[in-house]
Amino acid sequence: MGPVPAHHLLPVRSEHLQPGMYVAELDRSWLHAPFPSTGFLITGSEQVEQLRRLCHHVYIDTRLSETLPAGRSGLGRMAPRTTAQSATGGRLGAVRQVLSQTVAAVAALVQGARRQGIVDASAVTACASRLVARLVEDAALLHFCLRTEQGGGFLCRRAAGTAVVATTLAWRLGLDRQGLEGVATGALLLDLGKIAVPVPILAKPGALASSEQAYVRRHVERGLGLVAGAGLPERALEMMATHHERIDGSGYPHRYRGTTIPLFGRLAAIADAYDAMTLNRRYAAAMSPHAALRQLEGLAGEKYDAALVDELVQALGVYPCGTLVELDDGRVGLAWTPRPGHPLQPEVLVTHDARRQPLPLPVLVSAAGATGIFRSLPPSALIIGTDVLAAALERERPAAG
Template identity: 30%
Template sequence: MLKRIHVQHLTLGMYLHEFCGSWMEHPFWRTRFLLEDAHDLELIHASEIHEVWIDVSKGLDVAAGTHSVSRAEADAQAEADLQQAAAHSASAHPAPNIRRQPSPMVQELRRAAQICAASKKAVVSMFHEARMGRAVDPAQAQELIEDMSDSIARNPGALVSLARLKTADDYTYMHSVAVAALMISLARNLGMNEEAVHIAGTAGLMHDLGKAKMPMEVLNKPGKLTDEEFAIMRAHPVHSHAMLKDSGLHPQALDACLHHHEKMDGTGYPDRLQGEQISVLARMTAICDVYDAITSNRPYKNGWDPSESLRRMAEWSKDHFDARLFQAFVKTMGIYPVGSLVRLGSGRLAVVTEQSPDALLAPRVRVFYSTKSQLRIPPELLDLSRPGCTEKIVAREDPAQWNFPDLNDLWSSAGA
């Protein structure tokens, strides 16, 4: 049985199942082990981690009367928070003022694939220039930001979803592309004007440029970082700011590059800012950065399912993220983002292919598997928001438990 407890109640003899927070935010090599070493306990107590999950079936339980939260309770609360965020966002955030001609998902995925390829090439070039000590000109990326913005205006899900698909080799570069796409989409859902949307996209594209100053053996290490290596990586926002401060980058975007790892509770870095001390654009970048990081595969850990990632982020939101902006992000992505594996009321499994306008709980899906017969079935597109549709999503599913090798192809191959 899993229980979530505050780290102050963590003792030797407990089985540590998971840290509460992105694995990118802590330097520990392991996340599941019996806590037997007093030094490990000291490291956890001294870290910025507030809560952990313990497995009481494999180690000691908390003392009687100690506050803890069960997995079922945590899931129910996260689900309620997401539902509330979706309901609040639907009425609280205005639609963007400028719209492009809508584009079907399949058609826009083809355009998005070309934009992703061009954007990756541009980011690779910028990182190369930075490594060589040359000045980087953000103005060179403005045409790409315009293309991204137009794509998202035509169909919000295509570019955002396609940019999530990346290999370990191109993670650093495609992460910048993905965060830029997420930032543009979030800014549009917040009703920002076109200039602000472009500034947000530029911040996303440039936010990790400081990683160009990281030693390649640390940046591309196929495993968890040591404490010393983690400290080196935590310096990348400062490097980003130093490299871009004289580049002509908009001051708001420059600030986001420096402060996108700050947290609302003041435990972030590099300046341990909290609450309103963190700029809106930096708070937006923090949300988009974490979402793409935890949904992406890394050499040492597979990314979480998009829907599961939102649920995890909802658990951390009170400490990590701006509540209003996270609500807007939920509306941007949908309760079940594109690529999520879900179970329908009929017992069939489906992958989410596209959001339905004004129906965050009823996206469009591709049904492809019957849990009753335990067999693949001919893929079928289904709009759960269509009047008369009797199917509905009853649960998220963990892709790791099913191991469908073509899950991404089921929603992306037709367009890409």
């Protein structure tokens, strides 16, 4: 059997496997598994038990499976997102603090790597642990602040943003706390090797020459060299090594194709691309999170794993938290939390009237009916800081007594 088209692959946690499912890919190399690498149909409970002992999850081919998970997927869903009321009481401050701590920790790691040529593994794993702890408590708030907070060097901010997105996607796949921390660790270190790339190349506004491109691409090898022997989780190293590989074989450094790219390398590629698209880069202006998801969907199955892109959309929502949107009545604000069963009608923190004048106080509304979302806007259309959310949350907080 040839490579399975990505849109036919469905990730399923091993505890949800059943006879009748066709396993197309494992979450590890086939070399260490007693199964045919071309894929196989689960025919009995013994195979199920073997898979549960060996794998955290697998990919099944929906075309060849006789049985599919109930409700389409056996994946764990993200815990309920933060509501406006539950975000009061200092949680906004805690989220802002963990983001600034993450950026600062990455800056310290980069400085240490430049000076000493090594990485403090305990520091990066501690940083990943703090980030995961906050994400499982306040996922929506963390994504919101990620889009509205400013500050930090570009490399450090990219590391923090990619870690938030990658960990969110891994959470969607049902990983436990230890697994999430491994993913966060890998995401924080994806571009560590770029410290060896001359700044004029990284900051060049135009297209890079072929020799410059080759220099940049060596950051994967250099990053792995910096963490060699540091005792990092295998999953983190896998992400660093393969996050620039692409489904169609056009990536680097090894031009891996399809499911020969490890699962968490494919996950890292999507998280890295999404975060990059939503930031200003030397050659492209920032997209809205909504537009970035649409672009990823357009590249799904060609450059990126379609099943994982779909899971990211399910995890973040059609209008991810922090997306600048224009309502049907012309008012402008930021997408907040999705409404259950209404993915196109999230709560919106309205900050400006139809003339783009700031409101005296921002207000949370439901994007339904006459106040539906007309379109998403690029981040440059209006600069809105996290302080507007603080004002809205204070207004929503019940009065004492």
